[in-house]
Amino acid sequence: MRRDVTFVLIQGCLYAAFLTLDLAVPGSGWDVPLKYLSILLCLLFVLRVGHGSDRALMGTALSFTLLADLFLLVLDRCYPMGVASFCVVQLLYLARILRTRPGAIPLRLALRALVTWAALTAVWILSALEPLTCLSLFYFAQLVCNAGDALTLGSRYRLFALGLLLFIGCDLCVGLQNLSAWLPQAPAPLLAFSRVGMWLFYLPSQVLLALSVKRK
Template sequence: MRRNPVPFLIAEGCLYAAFLGLDLFLPGSGLDVPIKYLSILLCFCYLLGHSRNTDLRLTRVALAFTLLADLFLLVLDRWYTAGVASFCVVQVLYLIRLQRAGRRPWAHTLAFRGGLAAVLLAAGGALGVLDPLTALTLLYFSQLTANAFTALSLGRRGRMLAVGLFLFMGCDLCVGLCNLAPLLPEAPVLVLLPFAQVGMWLFYLPSQVLITLSAGKLCD
């Protein structure tokens, strides 16, 4: 049975407006944290009770790991390596969704993704920032990027997932800029820092809503 998404979208829209208002007018208050986490929990709950569709089940498990990652990174604000590792699992699950839909040879897929990860890790090493957390983050981001472009290549079937993953990338770029600010205090790009501080969740919740709504649409 297909579930009506309108109540879900209305609820998410209300939560979105609430935490963006707090981010803009009461930054740093901490009042936004439970609202943000609730918005991701709602994505997971929306898929509960559905169905025998494997693509939907994979998305539901991915959202469970997303909740775990946000527990570490947002709510507890500690154990960042565990949080990023959880997001790595999320991207592996989306890779499986995309492989089932596109039926590309695994050897080609893994070669491309391994090469992309190697390039990012080499860049991190060249910049002298390659500690274990940064290495894991670059590995995660390489797989998110690959998933976004792979979803785009699926055409109409993958469009909603692709947009969600590109918004996810936008969130992560904002996070990266905020984290790099202390290391690059004179960098011209820091003019974007005030936007990045709000942009993280400006991009993140819509990304998760679109990914949630994409569940079950890639294949049976």
């Protein structure tokens, strides 16, 4: 419990620091090391307190999260590699979910395939289908399905489910930012919130996911 409290307090300090930078001096770049450090600490926490195969699975998922943030946050390029890394993260979270109810695997996979197909079809109809869009839609479909499945897993996975729901909040803000050029009627305050909202949701989501790891 003491390690949990220390972890949350450190993350809270980093969270307050980079949100202050985002609000006071947006675009300065000073927030980037703090944000990346916060995700690295999530990985180190899981490796330190986790146990057994869940430690390995969650550690691998957070390693790919760190890799995704290297491309998307630190380097700010190679976006397909970043999104592809997040796809791996969601597939690893899917593996965690499937381990709890192996009998439901066919139904869960069929639902995911249906959701992904529907999303790709909608974008194809809009003539906006391209590699990065396909990756993004596949990733987001898996995230939404993972969050829905996690909500059915009971109290043991409550932090896991809440972390995934906050992950969705982050990605909705990312999507709003990326689509801002196509949404000229979007309220300016909403767009301004989405810029800060990405990490407003993202770090809490990763902290909760880290805290959900099975302990020694």
